[in-house]
Amino acid sequence: MRSSVVARPDQQEIRPTTVRSPGAAPAHSAPSGADVAITYLNDKAKPHVEPLARLEAPIHAVGRSRARPGRAGVRTYFGDRGELDFLVHSIAFSTKDALGGRVTDVPREGFLTTMEISCWSFIRMAHLAEPLIKRGGAFFTMTYHGSQFVVENYNIMGVAKAALESAVRYVATELGPKGIRVHAISPALSRPAPPPAFLSLIRS
Incomplete structure (x- = not known):
């Protein structure tokens, strides 16, 4: 098993979904040589992923407010083979x-929606991606230190x-024998200067 939960206390926001798939159509090549496909949830999220079009990667809408990825969608992004x-x-x-009130007062429907989109969708994506x-x-998902401390x-x-x-811990235990690492990370801006290759990418 290889799993980790890496938290940064200064995380400010969660970015839309990014899927990378070397060697699979219909994705396109990024400067690093990887083939990349990018998905987003709805029109509200689209402006945040459109700048990634500089990678010449296809950008797909994945559905309505509830994240329910299916096998047909996986085949659309990566091809049957x-x-x-x-x-x-x-x-x-x-x-x-659900989000605006106390945890003690969360209604059932709000709780189920929160858990379905924020947690179950990761489990479902892992299930579909495993084959x-x-x-x-490796699988990555985004977390926040509010999971361990009251924020x-x-x-x-x-x-x-x-x-x-x-x-993440359970999926890592189950998929580890297949060489699949599973991580929850909490990224944030870092103060050290970025590498020259990254600077050249964002300036291009």
């Missing part, structure tokens, strides 16, 4: 009535992230 080397799951959602991992790989106004999302981190 596609292979996947790693996947980044980066989606979270909660209804206003595409032919030579070992003001984070509320039910902290509960969902705690569940997500637990799912």
Whole structure:
């Protein structure tokens, strides 16, 4: 088993989903040589992923507010014979009535929606992606330190992230023997200067 939960206390936001798939149509090549396909949830998320079009990667909408990835969608992105080397799951959602109030007062529907999109969608994506991992790989998902500590106004999302981190450990245990590493990370801006290759990419 290879799993980790890496938290950064200064994370400010969660970015849309990014999926990378070397060697699989209809993705396109990034500067590093990897083939990349990018997905987003809805029109509200689209402006955040459109700048990634500089990688000449296809960008796909994946559906409505509830994240329910299916096998047909996986075939659309990677082809019937596609292979996947790693996947980044980066989606979270909660209804206003669930997120805006106390955890003690969360309504059932709001709780189920929060858990379905923020946690279960990762489990489902791991299930669908597993057959595409032919030579070992890695799954990543986004977490936040509000899963381990009480953060003001984070509320039910902290509960969902705690569940997500637990799912990471179980999925890592199950898929580890196949060489699939599973990680929950909490990225944030870093103060050290970025490498020259990254600077040249964002300036191009």
